[in-house]
Amino acid sequence: MDYANLISGGHPQALPEDRPLMNSRVLGMVNFGPVFRKPVLEEGSPFLSLRMTSADEKGFVEQWTAGPAQASVSGNLVYAHDGEYLFCAAEIPASERCRNLTRKTYLAAFELMDELGYPRLFRMWNYIPRINEDNADGLEIYRDFCAGRSEAFELYGRRRHLPMPAATGIGAQGGNIAFFFLSCRSGRVTFLENPRQMPAYTYPRQYGPRSPSFARATCVQHDALGVLNLYISGTASIIGHETVHRSDLMRQCDVTLENISLLIGRDNLIRHGIETPADLTLRDVDFIKVYVRHAEDIPAVRRRCREAFAPHANIQFLNVDICRSDLLVEIEGIIT
Ligand code: 3EB
Structure with missing residues (x-):
């Protein structure tokens, strides 16, 4: 197993074509385009297509590569793993209330991580159509989710300690609720909070x-290799x-950009016991997604983001609803 490749595999690549060639090092692919398709194995790799653009927009494909990977399907879960990283994607089938199937699908995912031996969950993405609309009981779909x-984190936590990972929980233009996640076997994971934001898992009942079950960021380190990756959760004006x-x-x-700066800044990393060779700033963030x-509003947000982030940073803008009706923008990214 080629360890160098495992590490470089932790990075998404936005590819120019709709459908890049697959190879056995592909842990998973996510299409951000006009059509929803539940996760499947395609040419041997997990593939999830999210409806995140209008019909005439091309969108982009995110590809997670790693070491030579084995892929499989188990119920709703489609996954691949390479000895260090597990990528898994799942659809939560449509229903009038999503709570039960969300709990069930999450629990199945947690069990898979455990069985395959990748218990260190570090990053999850959740795409939720009609996120701000009410379900059959008049409860907002995001809150139901x-x-x-x-409940899944709580139930599973009774059996095995499972800290909440960095995450994104965001709208989609159609399809069913779907999620994908990354977990690892031996990497050292540290979960970060932001000093000026209340931990989301302690938000009040209102x-x-x-x-919401997530941390503000996860740091994944492979000390022997000098590797440090920081996965920044969806961040907003909170x-x-x-x-x-x-x-x-x-x-x-x-405020969103300030929140990210504070989260990755020297003081906060020290507070979480993380040492970096140099201070981290917005200029170090890459693989950025901006949800608008x-x-x-996209042109103005694009201008602001282009100023704030490095010129070479990969930034994708997506027009979807955000989990609180009063939020206009949300930003995530990765430092490698
Ligand atoms: C927030 O800070 C904004 O539900 O998984 C950001 C990241 C947000 C992840 C989630 C929600 C989620 O509360 C919303």
Whole structure:
């Protein structure tokens, strides 16, 4: 097994074509395009297609590569693993209330991680169509989803300690709820919080019956290899637990960028026992996704992000709803 490749495999690559060639080093592929398709094995690799663009937009494909991988399907779960990393994608079938199937699918995913021996869950992405609409009981779909997810962490936690990973929980333009995640076998994982944001899993009840289950970032280190990757969760204009600048796009952008700066800044890393050779700033963040609620806001958000991040940074902009109706923008990224 080629360890160098395992590590470089932790990085997504946005490829220019719709469908890049598959090879056995592909742990998983996610298409951010106009059509939803539940995860399948395609030419031997997990492939999930999310509806994240309009019909005439091309979108992009994210590819996670690693060492030579084995792929398989188990119920709703489609996955591949290479000895250090596990990539797994799942669809949560449609229902009038998503809580139970979310809990069930999450629990199946946790069991898979355990059985295959990749228990260190470090990053999850959740794509939720109609995220701000009400379900059959008048509960917002995001809150319903959060309830099922939180129950899964709680139930599983009774058997084996499972810290909450960095995550994204965001809207989609159609299809069913779907998620994908990365976990690892031996990497050292550290979960980070932001000093000026309340941990999401302690948000008060006003945001729903159960809090969102995620950390603000995960640091994954392979000390012998000098590898340090920082996975930054979806980040928004929230201070404490409150949305700030409700209808001010540019101020929301600024607070979001400040939140990321504080999260990855020297003081916060030291607070979490993480040592880096140099201080980290927004200029170090790559593989950025910017979720924008209103399509007409994208040009202004793009300008602001282009200023804040490095010129070579890969930044993708997606027009989807965000988990709180008063949030206009949300940003995630990776430092490698
Ligand atoms: C927030 O800070 C904004 O539900 O998985 C960000 C990242 C947000 C992940 C999730 C939600 C999630 O609360 C929303």
